[in-house]
Amino acid sequence: MTLIDVFTTGGTIDKVYFDALSEFHVGPTTLSDILAENNVYAQHRVTQLMRKDSLELTAEDRAAIYDAVMASEAEHILITHGTDTMVETGKKLAGIKNKTIVLTGSLQPARIKNSDAAFNVGFAFAAVQTLPHGVYVAMNGQIFDPAITRKDREAGRFVENP
Amino acid sequence: MTLIDVFTTGGTIDKVYFDALSEFHVGPTTLSDILAENNVYAQHRVTQLMRKDSLELTAEDRAAIYDAVMASEAEHILITHGTDTMVETGKKLAGIKNKTIVLTGSLQPARIKNSDAAFNVGFAFAAVQTLPHGVYVAMNGQIFDPAITRKDREAGRFVENP
Amino acid sequence: MTLIDVFTTGGTIDKVYFDALSEFHVGPTTLSDILAENNVYAQHRVTQLMRKDSLELTAEDRAAIYDAVMASEAEHILITHGTDTMVETGKKLAGIKNKTIVLTGSLQPARIKNSDAAFNVGFAFAAVQTLPHGVYVAMNGQIFDPAITRKDREAGRFVENP
Amino acid sequence: MTLIDVFTTGGTIDKVYFDALSEFHVGPTTLSDILAENNVYAQHRVTQLMRKDSLELTAEDRAAIYDAVMASEAEHILITHGTDTMVETGKKLAGIKNKTIVLTGSLQPARIKNSDAAFNVGFAFAAVQTLPHGVYVAMNGQIFDPAITRKDREAGRFVENP
Numbered sequence: 001m002t003l004i005d006v007f008t009t010g011g012t013i014d015k016v017y018f019d020a021l022s023e024f025h026v027g028p029t030t031l032s033d034i035l036a037e038n039n040v041y042a043q044h045r046v047t048q049l050m051r052k053d054s055l056e057l058t059a060e061d062r063a064a065i066y067d068a069v070m071a072s073e074a075e076h077i078l079i080t081h082g083t084d085t086m087v088e089t090g091k092k093l094a095g096i097k098n099k100t101i102v103l104t105g106s107l108q109p110a111r112i113k114n115s116d117a118a119f120n121v122g123f124a125f126a127a128v129q130t131l132p133h134g135v136y137v138a139m140n141g142q143i144f145d146p147a148i149t150r151k152d153r154e155a156g157r158f159v160e161n162p
Numbered sequence: 163m164t165l166i167d168v169f170t171t172g173g174t175i176d177k178v179y180f181d182a183l184s185e186f187h188v189g190p191t192t193l194s195d196i197l198a199e200n201n202v203y204a205q206h207r208v209t210q211l212m213r214k215d216s217l218e219l220t221a222e223d224r225a226a227i228y229d230a231v232m233a234s235e236a237e238h239i240l241i242t243h244g245t246d247t248m249v250e251t252g253k254k255l256a257g258i259k260n261k262t263i264v265l266t267g268s269l270q271p272a273r274i275k276n277s278d279a280a281f282n283v284g285f286a287f288a289a290v291q292t293l294p295h296g297v298y299v300a301m302n303g304q305i306f307d308p309a310i311t312r313k314d315r316e317a318g319r320f321v322e323n324p
Numbered sequence: 325m326t327l328i329d330v331f332t333t334g335g336t337i338d339k340v341y342f343d344a345l346s347e348f349h350v351g352p353t354t355l356s357d358i359l360a361e362n363n364v365y366a367q368h369r370v371t372q373l374m375r376k377d378s379l380e381l382t383a384e385d386r387a388a389i390y391d392a393v394m395a396s397e398a399e400h401i402l403i404t405h406g407t408d409t410m411v412e413t414g415k416k417l418a419g420i421k422n423k424t425i426v427l428t429g430s431l432q433p434a435r436i437k438n439s440d441a442a443f444n445v446g447f448a449f450a451a452v453q454t455l456p457h458g459v460y461v462a463m464n465g466q467i468f469d470p471a472i473t474r475k476d477r478e479a480g481r482f483v484e485n486p
Numbered sequence: 487m488t489l490i491d492v493f494t495t496g497g498t499i500d501k502v503y504f505d506a507l508s509e510f511h512v513g514p515t516t517l518s519d520i521l522a523e524n525n526v527y528a529q530h531r532v533t534q535l536m537r538k539d540s541l542e543l544t545a546e547d548r549a550a551i552y553d554a555v556m557a558s559e560a561e562h563i564l565i566t567h568g569t570d571t572m573v574e575t576g577k578k579l580a581g582i583k584n585k586t587i588v589l590t591g592s593l594q595p596a597r598i599k600n601s602d603a604a605f606n607v608g609f610a611f612a613a614v615q616t617l618p619h620g621v622y623v624a625m626n627g628q629i630f631d632p633a634i635t636r637k638d639r640e641a642g643r644f645v646e647n648p
Contacts, residue, residue, distance in 0.1 A: 274437070
């Protein structure tokens with residue numbers, strides 16, 4: 001069986017509401033819960049690399065993500081990430097050989113009713129097993145090449161550059 | 163953009179609770195809701211073929227599913243189906259050429275909290291876009307060949323035959 | 325602090341979907357989960373008396389409910405119950421003195437998205453603390469006297485007899 | 487039938503996540519949805535007075551809440567409110583005669599899975615129909631007198647002052 005190595009970096013998908021602060025923060029990753037609740041039997045390992053809004057990710061953070069991917073023995077790498085700079089991280093990883101790397105996230109926190117988190121993780125979880133080597137953004141039920149993609153914040157979706 | 167043709171046949175994924183009957187029945191398909199709520203922009207069309215528990219599907223029903231797939235101009239066919247005889251329907255479709263056909267469903271109705279429906283539909287929605295031509299069962303975060311697969315009811319999962 | 329004694333008898337509120345049977349059955353009571361998830365600090369005790377659809381309750385079952393209420397030292401008794409014969413059980417309990425007894429349930433299982441279970445339990449949980457001694461049905465955001473009430477199955481609501 | 491006049495002021499119960507801002511804000515009130523989804527037949531009217539985090543409520547806002555309650559012809563007044571200053575607003579309303587006024591809210595937004603919103607609204611909805619005239623805070627499955635109550639932020643609950 002093939003190992004799927006899941007790295008979590010934070011982003012909206014992992015946001016929780018802290019009443020004591022009256023604020024919403026990135027919490028512990030929801031990925032293990034999502035994979036368990038959905039009865040996933042594919043071999044996988046979940047590693048929380050960081051817990052950040054993707055607007056706050058630094059060059060050092062991206063280097064840490066890059067290093068984690070390079071250090072993994074797995075051919076199939078799934079990364080959960082805030083949507084605002086997901087494309088930027090995808091570009092940073094573009095040179096990595098011999099791996100299928102898929103980035104996903106969600107526009108609504110996993111803990112919100114009707115969140116897109118479970119669908120998106122499911123979508124990315126198939127994409128990472130079936131796509132050829134390379135780096136991909138898996139959002140909105142579509143596969144994107146980060147080199148030619150951007151997030152359209154107003155529309156709440158990813159689109160290819162014109 | 164590629165059209166994904168979604169055919170729904172019923173099954174647990176579409177079950178709803180009818181208080182007036184104190185019973186659970188296959189209701190109108192949830193697929194359009196699932197795809198809308200999850201902000202899917204891939205081109206798709208949802209056709210409800212039937213609303214049946216898969217244990218009740220007849221040879222005529224399977225012939226109707228076969229005919230619907232053959233009649234579709236789409237290369238990418240997603241079928242939602244009860245899990246108990248999903249493999250049987252997969253085998254029936256096995257001879258169809260030049261299409262990627264993916265069957266999925268869920269072990270818990272989509273309208274149940276923590277249902278596996280959204281994840282599974284997301285998973286299948288990527289699989290149908292990325293896999294080579296052929297017929298596949300997409301469940302438990304894994305891709306199965308219906309020719310060598312069965313549902314293990316006690317374990318609540320699909321497994322390859324020994 | 326006042327003890328609220330919660331007795332569960334089954335009914336739709338506790339129904340769960342069993343994939344291995346392709347059927348919906350009354351499962352272990354959801355009341356403890358509901359009270360815990362909703363951060364309830366009022367003193368309470370949850371006792372599962374039986375796990376039955378209320379159409380299947382026998383005279384013996386109603387006698388057991390009656391005996392449990394009589395044996396309780398608590399003044400405040402909350403009973404969760406299937407809606408179809410909730411009024412009948414209420415009538416059976418009508419003679420009990422010196423206690424406030426409130427029956428509630430739900431039209432959709434607690435584990436269904438958008439179920440009325442949490443609201444109804446919250447509603448009944450206040451009613452049992454605030455109403456004078458007597459027996460009440462608490463459904464649809466209203467307090468009913470079981471002596472003059474019936475369930476309108478088609479409308480999915482409780483109404484007073486004309 | 488008795489009219490229940492519901493005034494909403496904002497607070498956590500009505501918070502929604504706005505992806506375009508990567509922030510959580512008080513959205514349109516959820517009260518009408520909560521009452522509709524829970525199949526409430528008691529006569530009620532929902533008026534959104536303001537959409538504010540309760541830490542941002544000013545003396546003018548509290549005067550507006552006071553005036554709305556005074557202007558209502560209803561004897562039963564339910565107010566949804568942020569939890570941080572719910573007690574303060576309760577004290578402001580304390581002098582009002584001939585009405586039962588109940589304040590409630592939630593520690594988790596109504597749109598979060600497992601939110602306490604539906605339970606709390608149900609609880610308050612019974613309290614406002616059954617309690618004698620006066621002003622009450624209905625939270626944590628308990629009825630509090632605002633004159634002697636405070637929110638314990640660390641514990642995430644309301645408690646009586648020692």
